[in-house]
Amino acid sequence: QAHAKSDNFTAEQLSQVADIKKQALESDLAWNLVESLTTEVGPRMPGTPGDKAGVAWAVAQFKAMGFDKVWTEPATFPKWIRYSESAAVVSPAPQTLHITALGNSISTPKEGIEAQVIEFENLAELENAADNAAKGKIVFINYRMDRDRDGNGYGPAVKARSRGAVVAAQKGAVGYVMRSVSTATHRFAHTGGSHYEEGVTKIVSSAISNADADQLHRLVALGKPVTININVQAKSMGEGTSYNVIGEFTGSEFPNEHVLIGGHLDSWDLGTGALDDGAGIAITMAAAKFATLKGQPKRSIRVVLFAAEEFGLWGAKAYAKANEKTLSNIVAAAESDFGADKIWAFESNVHASSLPLVSEIAAMLKPLNVEYIANNSARNGPDLIPLRPFKVPAFALSQDGTDYFDYHHTADDTLDKIDPAKLRHNVASYAIFAYMAANAKTRIIGK
Amino acid sequence: QAHAKSDNFTAEQLSQVADIKKQALESDLAWNLVESLTTEVGPRMPGTPGDKAGVAWAVAQFKAMGFDKVWTEPATFPKWIRYSESAAVVSPAPQTLHITALGNSISTPKEGIEAQVIEFENLAELENAADNAAKGKIVFINYRMDRDRDGNGYGPAVKARSRGAVVAAQKGAVGYVMRSVSTATHRFAHTGGSHYEEGVTKIVSSAISNADADQLHRLVALGKPVTININVQAKSMGEGTSYNVIGEFTGSEFPNEHVLIGGHLDSWDLGTGALDDGAGIAITMAAAKFATLKGQPKRSIRVVLFAAEEFGLWGAKAYAKANEKTLSNIVAAAESDFGADKIWAFESNVHASSLPLVSEIAAMLKPLNVEYIANNSARNGPDLIPLRPFKVPAFALSQDGTDYFDYHHTADDTLDKIDPAKLRHNVASYAIFAYMAANAKTRIIGK
Ligand SMILES: [Zn+2]
Ligand SMILES: [Zn+2]
Ligand SMILES: [Zn+2]
Ligand SMILES: [Zn+2]
Structure with a gap:
């Protein structure tokens, strides 16, 4: 397989991207995760037994998937x-x-x-x-x-x-x-x-x-x-407590620098939180796994499953506060929290000097029918809003949300609304993104 | 407008059919009826206040629409x-x-x-x-x-x-x-x-x-x-009581002979009974009105709104019993009880001698994309089952039921599931059918 000359990646790396994509598109890892979460845990409203079970589930899954580091960080919220x-x-x-x-x-x-x-x-x-x-x-x-x-x-x-x-x-x-x-x-x-x-x-x-x-x-x-x-x-x-659950594949060259992807682990109580946001959890957990399929990444890949998003981004705010000193180490951040339909667009919000690298990532996403929006003004997911003041390089892998609000926050947000093929497409896209951001010659810089 | 030579209808009659079709396809009469029934009455489970309100609604509507005779007949059922x-x-x-x-x-x-x-x-x-x-x-x-x-x-x-x-x-x-x-x-x-x-x-x-x-x-x-x-x-x-509600446009030449169309007035309690069977009620009430648009029919056109169908055809059984001596006067019977999608097929279940007339009706339905199923073995609607032993000429105007069981007997059976254009198509088809069966030179005979 021949690849165009690249300033940021070796030919071997680009070949690994192709292989990661292929394997992600054939895997039901994300489906198995979201099936397990929505079936064996069910609804996960912040502060409920379901939420607690979700946190335990996430810790166990991260460990079973071989993440190098797995930990939780508390977040409080009005229950x-x-x-x-x-x-x-x-x-x-x-x-x-x-x-x-x-x-x-x-x-x-x-x-x-x-x-x-x-x-x-x-x-x-x-x-x-x-x-x-x-x-x-x-x-x-x-x-x-x-x-x-x-x-x-x-x-x-x-x-x-x-x-x-x-x-x-x-x-x-x-x-x-x-x-x-x-x-x-x-x-x-x-x-x-x-x-x-x-x-x-x-x-x-x-x-x-x-x-x-x-x-x-x-x-x-x-x-x-x-x-x-x-x-x-x-x-x-009164005040309730839950936990952001974090899993990381440690980088070999720059372990402190990291890609941050994730979603929110909590859900409303009416449905089982399949589209919102079991899918995002499953997509990003699986993507991190596929991004490290070929070995340890240069920079760390961190998956953050935020707590209590539905009650007002409480996990995200706690995360930003607890990690304030290391937020500058984030080389790329993207959240999946818009259902499980296909990703149709990719956009960055980074320093101009990083745009050539961004367009190399975009080029690898293009064969998945992901359009590159070159405006460099991506809005990132809700849990990344508290990171905005810290010049974190932000990305949007935008899902088609045409049908999202048919199910959002209803009893009808259940597993059957997820199409396994579309879920695989999401995983492949996120895996390519995470791999390339983690393994590029130079790190991406925020603006 | 030219019409093929007919053994059963005058050229003027065939021209009236065309006119009836045109006007039915432009009218929101049926929509207004089903909107009123599902909004101002709502759910109509047999024996409930909603059922009682439905009966009063139907009597009032028949009268307001100018039916010559309007009456009720009691039916009992296990409540x-x-x-x-x-x-x-x-x-x-x-x-x-x-x-x-x-x-x-x-x-x-x-x-x-x-x-x-x-x-x-x-x-x-x-x-x-x-x-x-x-x-x-x-x-x-x-x-x-x-x-x-x-x-x-x-x-x-x-x-x-x-x-x-x-x-x-x-x-x-x-x-x-x-x-x-x-x-x-x-x-x-x-x-x-x-x-x-x-x-x-x-x-x-x-x-x-x-x-x-x-x-x-x-x-x-x-x-x-x-x-x-x-x-x-x-x-x-214990035992509950409700009422079949019947409206009739009286025939000029053969007032005792009559076309019988209708649906069931009751519904389950979860939804508002829009598809099951508010639509059928509205379609057949409106069709009778359009079938008599050009004046009094030769034979009567009777619309029967059956009671307590959902609990086991109790209204239908009471109707067959109360009207046993005049069931032989029915020249054509058809029930609309399969939602509100377009009619795709027309089939009879009549004596062979009536088939030429049936095929003339079929020919007038064909431009509405209603296919003629010539097997002459139509299954008629549930409320017409008790009429089967009486050799009543039976007809099926078969709706497309592909989506019917998405909503049937759920809280989601509500007015928004009805497409007004498809409802008009149903009314036009039933109006043509009722007009032709009521005004044909000779009556249709059962088998
Ligand atoms: Zn969400
Ligand atoms: Zn939400
Ligand atoms: Zn029914
Ligand atoms: Zn029913």
Whole structure:
């Protein structure tokens, strides 16, 4: 096999890349990992027994896979537990609504809270409403998320999840329900983080499925008062602790310098966290294994499985703090946290002097139909956000997220949504990336 | 517009058919009906307030649509109510299972029933097992239904729903759970009728979603005991009463002779009964309206909305009994109860002497891409089964059911699953059929 002349890699190294790709594309290692995690552990909400089991699972797997170093680092977070949730239209047409409490929501009274619905098109319309516009009512925000390969519909929709209950309370509401942040046609409600603000009355914060939002909208449109009951039983439990789980293949020449890949080990409680983010865990664990298939890398390859991402990047923040002094040793960082569809794009966010090396990596990804976006302004994964101030060389291996928000944060995020062939494609791409960043003649520099 | 010479219709009549088709294909009458039924009434389980509201809705709609005669006929049935249902893996990996009670199931104790799972591939394997094979265990039948345009996967799968709990109890089981009768990739459990047998211990009868069946299978395959808890609270309530709702456009020449089309008004409680069978109700009500668009038909066109189909064709049986003396006046019968996808085939089950007329109807349906199946052995809809002994001329306007069992009997059977354009196609087909059968020179005869 002939390779173009390279400034950063030997011919032997480039031949190893080809071999790694071939073997990764034929392996079910990642599938076996995510199958094991979602089956034998299941849901992994921060601070729950499932989360604890997930940490133990990860430590055991790293060791069984032959990682040289395996360790955990604690992370604390405000713990929150869901007990039960239900809702119904009381009048004019009694029927069940499929609802879920948003993370951090308070409970309703035992018998639920019953009030008339007042509908708003989006958060802005609610913000612009008069001070007592929602007095005594349950605010319903009916904004529908757009489907998009890159998930660009998420941002505009998620504002109503984060802050909706606060703004509703400011307008006098006694409860808050929103159309899920969702592109789904099924009838599952999507959970996700939400927040209260000091000095603003806390009201129940919840989301209904798209089908139920359609239904509630039609009922409201009939023009008569629509009364619903929301019953959420949940609890904030003070400070919880979990652990980032870290596995490393130690570098031979520059052991302190390292590639950092990973995902988050925790998940919401409704599904088994297969797409979010069991897949990312499995992809990056397997990729590190394949990147070291031909022997010890020049620089270390570290896989970080972050804790408590869903509750607000608590593992990532703890990681950045605990490792502040060595963050400058990271030569490349990428997180997989967007499901399990194929990677369609590769982009860097590095110092200009490293771009020739980046384009060599891109060239090796191209035969996998991964497009090189040469803007050098990659946004990296959520758990890498706390690393941004430290000029870490950041990369995006962008998955096709067209269908991601059909399942995201629902009971329907289960193993059957993962396509094993697509998972292998992810592993091959990450393995090539990790191998090349770890073994290049010179290290990649951040900007 | 030129028409081929016809033995059964005048040129003016054939021109009216074309006009009826055109107007039906442009009308949202059926959509408006099914939207109203599923929104303003919602779920309609036999004997519930929703069922009662459905009957009132149907009477009011028939009257508003200008049907000449509107009446109800009572039907009784064994009433059954679902209160709550939940299930979980207790060990080795605690997690929720998405479960639903099958119709007629007994309750478990308040705390549920907890036992080890024993898995069988299908009902036959369970039947062939030793007498005490399942002693003290919960039987899990893991048979997966095949996807098929004509729903031919349903029969082999539904046996385990009807009789599974009986056979499981005979083998000593304390509970019964099956993979849903389902082609779905989502995580909803599918309910449906099930039965007990005199002299066999009643055990809880339930179904889990495909995703949960996959999960339970994987857990069992790990080789260690798998314990689950099933909690079903449900109740048999003795005899309930509901009503067949009937609307008729009276014929001018042969008022006693009539075309009979319809669907069933009741639904399961989990969804809003949009595909099953709100669509069938809406299609046939609207079709009767369009079939009489050009004036009074020669023979009557009767729309029958059957009661309590889901509990075992109770409305249909009552209808056959109450109308026994006039069943010979039916010149054509067809039920729409297979969702809302396009009609792809037309088939009769009539006396040979009526086949030339049938093929004239088929010819008018052909431009709608409805294929004529000339076997003359149509199976008609479930509610027409009690009419079979009475030589009623039966017809099938066969919908494409490829996706029907993705939603059937789940919470996900909601309005958004109906495509308005496909609904119009159904209305046009039924309207042509009803018009031609009602206005033909001679009546169709059964065999
Ligand atoms: Zn995530
Ligand atoms: Zn998430
Ligand atoms: Zn039906
Ligand atoms: Zn049904």
